Amino acid sequence: MTDPLIDVRDVAKEYDEGRAALAGLTLRVRAGEALAVRGPSGSGKSTLLNLIAGLDRPSRGSVTVDGLRVDELSESASAKYRRSRIGMVFQFFNLLDDLTVTDNVLLPAQLSGTPRAQAAARAAELLASLGIDRHAGAYPGRLSGGERQRVAVARALMNRPPLLIADEPTGALDTASGMDVCELLRALNADGQTIVLVTHDLALAEACATRTIELVDGVIARDVTAVTR
Structure with missing residues (x-):
């Protein structure tokens, strides 16, 4: 059996006030999975994402x-890790x-x-595959929300990262644009892209993910693999 792409073992994250954002969480994600992370505010979703992205370190x-x-990297090594192995899409x-x-x-290729x-060829390829090549010379302010999120996804994929992290990627979009982004994530995953998606939206998780975990008080309360999608 191959090693998981993401291997989080017995991770706790505690802050100065003594509150534990994560409390001994263990999670393994295989390459090619689309994992949705759900849970109420304060459940540890953002903390888990930050640890996977190397933006924070666990207490244990x-x-x-x-x-x-990732938890042993220096600051400069963490930055290099994010440039080469992580693509991030934000709300x-x-x-x-x-x-x-x-x-x-x-930008990621320049960094x-x-x-x-080589970078220009990759950018043109991404814009064409994501259906936004006609906007190549436009400025983001002239685009719709859904189109801007597609640009953000193209930027995240620029360096061919093994992992794409999407943090509430439809949170700022209307329903139609949100479904458009959902279909995009589904297509990327069908092509083999590993995705970790943080969302409050149950419908988005069910539509886009092959597996969903729910965090409650810093631990995994539910872990469900989709039968069909």
Whole structure:
């Protein structure tokens, strides 16, 4: 049996006031899964995401992603890890309004030192595959919410990361745009992309994920694998 892409073992995260955001959580995610993480506010969803992304360190336990002990990385190594192995999509897009769509998508490649011609070819490929190539020279402010989220997904996939993290990716979208992004995530996962999706939206989790966990008070209360999707 192959090692999981994500291996979180007995992880606790405690803050100065003594509250435990995570309380001995263990989670393994196989390559190719689309995992939805649900739970009420304060259940530990964001903390888990930050630990997987190397943005925070556990008080106890280990976090391994793609064979790398993320909890042991230095600050500079963590930044390199995120550039090369993690693609992140946020609720509010986090696009730079003074850059064109293409230049926004190119940013991760520029930070990684990818040659310009190679990066430009990859950006054009992504924009075409995501159906937004006609907006390549436009600025994000001219696009709809759903189109901006597609740009954010293209940027996240620029360096071909083994893991895509989506934090409430439809939270700022209307229903139609949200379903559009959901279909995009489904298509990416069908092509083999591993996804960790944090959402309050049960319908989104059921539509996009192959597996759903629910966190309550820093532990996994439910872990359900979809029979069909």
